[in-house]
Amino acid sequence: MNSPRALAAAALTVLALAGCGSGDTGDADSASPAPSASSTGTSPSTPPPSATAPATASSAPAATLPPGQPGPTATADLTVEFSADGGTVTDTYQLICAGAEPLQAEGVPDPATACTQLAEQGAAPFTDQAAGGAVSCTQQIAGMQRAVVTGSVDGEPVESAFSLTDGCQISRWEQLTGLLGPAEGTL
DSSP states (O other): OHHHHHHHHHHHHHHHHHHHHTTOOOOTTOOSOOOOHHHHSSOTTSOOGGGSOOHHHHHHHHTTSOTTOOOOOEEEEEEEEEESSSSSOOEEEEEEEETTEEEEEESOSOHHHHHHHHHHHTTGGGSOTTTTSOSOOOOOOOOSOEEEEEEEETTEEEEEEEESSSHHHHHHHHTTHHHHOOSOOOO
């Protein structure tokens, strides 16, 4: 199960390294003159052939990117452990997003919505504002479901538990329905 994630990580690394090598103009081995604004203006996103990885390694990840995307910058890499009864983990979801587009989604209720929500909100929904007791929450229970989300959003590590046990927790869950599913629990 880790091979798709490892493949996505390797693809991101290859593309990142290819992009990093395109600006190096100080080599004595270079047979061409240093790039100028006029020589690089026609195709800024395409590095010279000497700076790219072999065609087989760099062309595979490009097929997974939507047209017009600047690059595969993963803005979210999350794992969700879902518990239908509030105790035993019944499902594990995996989501990797590049901006608002899902690169990899295993078991996620609505990957496109999840990535859009994460792109718009960043890591904010993973902060429990009521945890310190400074916020009063309505006393209601929508269900026993719980979810623990770990990973990173915009490079920021996240580890947060979600439940449907009070108004504040239900509101947090509703911010991430694409990732967690609807906030309609069962008692």
